[in-house]
Each structure stands twice: as structure tokens, then as C-alpha cells.
């Protein structure tokens with residue numbers, strides 16, 4: 001049985017381009033982000049992949065990325081489940097601030113801790129651990145059972161919500177996940193074993 005699970009971070013958003021903390025704010029893709037999403041779809045199609053169900057967050061940039069991917073793989077109307085459990089980590093009071101301005105105000109090290117530590121939340125927001133506490137149960141209850149039934153699943157979500165998911169899927173420690181960065185619009189193709197562990201992983205990059 002092909003237990004296929006594809007994870008993809010949305011293409012470049014307007015606020016990625018402007019270097020703003022985004023979190024639960026809702027900018028759309030830039031023209032570059034649209035192209036990244038289309039390229040992701042073309043790469044999946046080139047491998048002959050298609051899907052039975054799609055998941056995405058409640059945020060436009062992930063939904064738009066997913067719809068461009070589905071267009072490219074020839075499945076524009078595919079059943080899609082949208083859930084805020086897959087939203088980006090909530091950046092709290094940092095949302096909307098420029099990342100360089102934040103470094104100037106609070107210092108390089110503090111901003112790095114807010115962005116990439118495992119369990120230190122930004123003011124008023126979620127740590128990666130907090131994000132995992134909503135992403136992981138959603139994966140276990142809503143996504144994984146479908147994969148294990150043999151449904152081919154694609155998930156379009158966000159840098160930190162996917163990092164939290166990958167940490168659990170790959171059994172990474174807090175120290176390991178803080179060094180892991182996800183490129184925009186680069187699909188990660190997993191095939192799971194019968195015991196839900198990862199049998200195969202393929203990152204679709206140039």
C-alpha cells in the first residue's frame with residue numbers, strides 16, 4: 001500500500017518579502033510565491049503523484065498555494081479540509097513588525113530565541129512547542145488515519161506549523177528542530193511504513 005503524505009510550505013508571501021513577522025495575519029502570495037507553488041505542483045506531477053484528499057490551514061497563503069498545486073497536478077476540485085490547527089505559529093505581539101526592526105529593538109539574540117527556540121514563546125504568542133501541541137493531535141486524529149488507510153494526502157501549511165509536525169514525525173529533539181529550515185514551495189514527499197514511521201523521504205528541490 002502506498003501510504004503517501006506530501007507536506008509543502010506555502011510559496012513566498014507578501015510579508016515574507018517585506019520581512020515582517022506574519023503568524024496568524026493573512027497576506028497572500030507574491031508573484032514569486034505563485035510561481036513557487038506552480039513549480040511545486042509541476043514537480044509532483046512529474047513524479048506521477050496525485051491525491052485523494054488535501055489539508056490546509058485557515059490562512060490565504062497556504063490555501064492559495066494548495067489550489068495552484070492542485071491545478072498543476074490536474075485535480076483542481078479535490079476535496080480539501082481547511083483547519084486552523086495547521087495555521088502558522090501565532091507570533092503574538094510581534095505580528096506585523098519588521099524582523100530587522102525587532103532585532104534593533106530587542107537584540108539579535110532575543111529575536112533569534114523568539115524565532116527559533118523550542119519552548120520560549122514570543123510575547124503574547126506561541127512557542128514551537130505550543131504550536132506542536134495543536135498540530136500533532138490534529139495530525140494523529142485527522143491526517144494520519146487517512147494515510148494509513150491508503151489515501152494519498154497533501155498538506156499545504158506553514159514554516160513553523162510544519163516544523164512542529166516534522167519534529168514529531170521524524171522524532172527530532174528540540175535542539176535538532178531549531179536548526180531545521182523549510183524552503184517555501186518545496187514539497188517533502190513521505191511514504192510511511194505500516195507502523196506509521198517514515199519509510200522514505202524525498203525533498204523535491206532542484
Ligand SMILES: O=C(O)[C@@H](CO)OP(=O)(O)O
Nearest residue numbers: 020021022023088115159
Ligand atoms: O513570520 C512568520 O510567520 C514566520 C514564517 O515566515 O517567520 P519565521 O521564519 O521568522 O518564524
